[in-house]
Amino acid sequence: MSINRRSFGLLTLLIVFSATLLPFDLAQAESVKAVKAARLYDGTGADPITNAVVVIEGNMIKAVGSADKVAIPEGAEVIDMGDSTLMPGLFDTHGHLRYRYAGGGHHGRVAQATGEHGALGMRMVKNSRTQLLSGVTTMRMTGEVGGLDFDMKHAIESGMVPGPRIIPSGRLISSTGGHGAYEPESQVDGPWDVVKRVRENFSQGAKLIKFSMVDLSPDAAQMTLEEIKAGVQAAKSAGIPTTVHCTGNWGSCIRQSVKAGVDTIEHARPLTPEIIRLLKRNGTSLSLTPLVYIGFRPDASWWEYLDSSVSKPEDWILFMRGKMTSWRVAHPEWENEPRPYADNESGRAKRDYFPAVKQRQQEVFDTYKAGIPIGIGLDTIYGGVTLSMEWMVEAGIPLKEVIHMATGSAAKISKVDDRWGTLEKGKYADLITVKGDPVSDILNLHKIELVIKDGQRVDTLTWN
Ligand SMILES: [Zn+2]
Known part of the structure; x- marks a missing residue:
């Protein structure tokens, strides 16, 4: 009986601890990134959005739009690509x-x-x-x-x-x-x-x-x-x-x-x-x-x-x-x-x-x-x-x-x-950026910079 009571007490303690730890752990697991670039093609065939941002939580896209409409969550890692073009992977x-x-x-x-x-x-x-x-x-x-x-x-x-x-x-x-x-x-x-x-x-x-x-x-x-x-x-x-x-x-x-x-x-x-x-x-x-x-x-x-x-x-x-x-x-x-x-x-x-x-x-x-x-x-x-x-x-x-x-x-x-396939809220986060604007110079299309697959940056890998 006394063992049972002690286990119960321990269990309660554990529950209390995990309850307070949970939000912190989740925040750790679900890293939040915001990728900014001068323009974005969402992959649907639509016209580009200028001054764009994509918010990624874990491996999912949480928001896509122009920077004046999309709020960047506090604590997000901001990747500012400057005069680049964002598009889906x-x-x-x-x-x-x-x-x-x-x-x-x-x-x-x-x-x-x-x-x-x-x-x-x-x-x-x-x-x-x-x-x-x-x-x-x-x-x-x-x-x-x-x-x-x-x-x-x-x-x-x-x-x-x-x-x-x-x-x-x-x-x-x-x-x-x-x-x-x-x-x-x-x-x-x-x-x-x-x-x-x-x-x-x-x-x-x-x-x-x-x-x-x-x-x-x-x-x-x-x-x-x-x-x-x-x-x-x-x-x-x-x-x-x-x-x-x-x-x-x-x-x-x-x-x-x-x-x-x-x-x-x-x-x-x-x-x-x-x-x-x-x-x-x-x-x-x-x-x-x-x-x-x-x-x-x-x-x-x-x-x-x-x-x-x-x-x-x-x-x-x-x-x-x-x-x-x-x-x-x-x-x-x-x-x-x-x-x-x-x-x-x-x-x-x-x-x-x-x-x-x-x-x-x-x-x-x-x-x-x-x-x-x-x-x-x-x-x-x-x-x-x-x-x-x-x-x-x-x-x-x-x-x-x-x-x-x-x-x-x-x-x-x-x-x-x-x-x-597209940059839309609720899709998995696969995206790339290319340097500058490919409309003004098609060679820009080949200058791939950022590559994110499933929410993870992979362009940091070496070629060999
Ligand atoms: Zn073939």
Whole structure:
């Protein structure tokens, strides 16, 4: 009895203590930051707000607006970025972290794609760091081998490896000899085997299903309508979105994928007026990859530079920009003439092509004008989101809409817009700043300064 009474007393004491300690502990746990900058794009496509502030509590956005309307809480850590531009953390809607292209055409790619998993994983660690430090806070990994995208997701979430938030798709799903057949584990034939693969990917943790095919003829693609339909249905039943690599001379992949009810199309060639109308009618969205359309590819010197000489985002992004610009200057014919897809993967050169850069920019502009939701993907040019955005601006799309494509719209097509993609009260705190005003000088877009992911500053990390 006396023991009981004493325990009761101790308990009361503890309760009293914790009650007085609780508010203090909470204040410690939920650090409050206020980020100020000369202008802010919220990622919805709206006009910028001038003299802006974002209040972050823990990992959540508590307030966004002009400084005369938003009160900065007492005791908040104020990060004043001065004449900079705030925007949401960038999305990469199409990525493969395991690659480091270094020439070799199709065979080079096969070697890159299917190397020993330990080596692929090490590349992924560096490439994901490059993405994060270049402002990418969320990425869709569109087809990986050996469950490496799940491993990366876990490593990043546990804090072991710096990187963007990962939306993994597990193994690519393609047909025997189809696009992606260089990864033997991606080849699946027949509707029921496609269904089985979707279920396997889902049970391993896929948050997205990625199919892959190229046009075969004016009315056939590498996967049949039955196969893709069965796969889409299985993914829908599991509640996860679907996307398809669709390229080719005729648009048969796109027509078939839209018919099967996929959510997004990757790359999307061609984008004729007929295809644009079809996408619009069916509410299908696009994950576009501008840097791939240009036709230049990294070589070994890129990676040497990245690993030895980069100490801030603009070093890397402006290096890539220099490579890209000199490539375009050296290949004026690519600006104005279409060309066959050169690497001849399963006779692809006869069935797939690159439109001229100018023509492609016109098609993408028309697609944007038609109101098709667009996200921006990099494929393997890590950290190149702002370069892709510059390509979109060059195509005639207003900057605020291009920022929307790289943030709010990308989040929407990835079906995570309830949590990320815009700077709004109640969203998770992912944001970046770039130096100065990108409207007066587009180069400012590449000068990424602050990177906050999930309420934490990550731009303070070193590049190596
Ligand atoms: Zn890809």
